[in-house]
Amino acid sequence: MRIVLTAVIMALMVSLSLAEAEGQRRIVLSFDDPPRGDGALYSGQDRTDRLIEALQASGSGPVLFFVTTQGLERHESGRDRLLAYAEAGHILANHSHTHMWAHRTPAQDYLADIDIAAGYLETLPNTRPWFRFPFLDEGRRPDQIAALAEGLDARGLANGYVTVDTYDWHLEMRFQQALSEGCAVNYDALGALYVSLSVEAAAYYDAVASDALGDAPVVHVLLLHENDLAARFAADLVDGLRNAGWEIVHPDQAYRDPLPTPQTPLTGQGRVAALAIDAGRDPRTIVHWGIDAALIDAQIEASGVFGD
Numbered sequence: 001m002r003i004v005l006t007a008v009i010m011a012l013m014v015s016l017s018l019a020e021a022e023g024q025r026r027i028v029l030s031f032d033d034p035p036r037g038d039g040a041l042y043s044g045q046d047r048t049d050r051l052i053e054a055l056q057a058s059g060s061g062p063v064l065f066f067v068t069t070q071g072l073e074r075h076e077s078g079r080d081r082l083l084a085y086a087e088a089g090h091i092l093a094n095h096s097h098t099h100m101w102a103h104r105t106p107a108q109d110y111l112a113d114i115d116i117a118a119g120y121l122e123t124l125p126n127t128r129p130w131f132r133f134p135f136l137d138e139g140r141r142p143d144q145i146a147a148l149a150e151g152l153d154a155r156g157l158a159n160g161y162v163t164v165d166t167y168d169w170h171l172e173m174r175f176q177q178a179l180s181e182g183c184a185v186n187y188d189a190l191g192a193l194y195v196s197l198s199v200e201a202a203a204y205y206d207a208v209a210s211d212a213l214g215d216a217p218v219v220h221v222l223l224l225h226e227n228d229l230a231a232r233f234a235a236d237l238v239d240g241l242r243n244a245g246w247e248i249v250h251p252d253q254a255y256r257d258p259l260p261t262p263q264t265p266l267t268g269q270g271r272v273a274a275l276a277i278d279a280g281r282d283p284r285t286i287v288h289w290g291i292d293a294a295l296i297d298a299q300i301e302a303s304g305v306f307g308d
């Protein structure tokens, strides 16, 4: 018995060290802005049902939803949809009530809006005390940035930062537009583009992290939105990330050992990019097609996603 156990333990140790040697990279999936309204492909309720099913089928485990609570006032099924995410094991956190720009809003008003969202979230299960800044805008003036950071601290809210930025919302906008105009959609090409946008952005920001932060392991956090593309292609996305060497990990791993707070106010591409800027990188050199609307449009043209 002891020999068998030893063999099992040794096999486990070998497989663990292999995973390390292969540089298994970890990433959390996050979907912002639920409960969003009806889309041209799915109603809000259908979208939630399909997204839960797709994630379940993919074996991703729990993902993170940053809730914009005004959706609860705007959409009748909003609360049930958030309950459904939570009951499926997914995690809910605070993304404000009205999704304001921090740099355009007095800190006091901004924090009051976060408090409204917190009031709604208190009535829901499976929440975490994390706040994601809408538009990744954490303020621009030093006094404002400090006031917001202190306000989050006072509320016991951690910064629910992103490390991998994407413009999935731009691809979604083009998709919705194509449907409303009655264009033909090549769903295989659209799915491939949706997946490659995130997979390539993840590789890109991981390289930015290695350059700026060295080899310290980063638990990445991918920014996506609760949109029709996510509901349609979430399982493909999980496969694509795994094929590229990523392990999808539980949201609780994201902010357990958080990356340092950046000094630069240029946080619009997430925390890894901001820390790279702190380390001396020229922000103009942090560029990727997945965060450039014109380059995404060019990919759409090249791959024939939308027909006449």
Ligand SMILES: [Zn+2]
Binding pocket: 032, 033, 095, 099, 134, 135
């Ligand atoms: Zn948002």
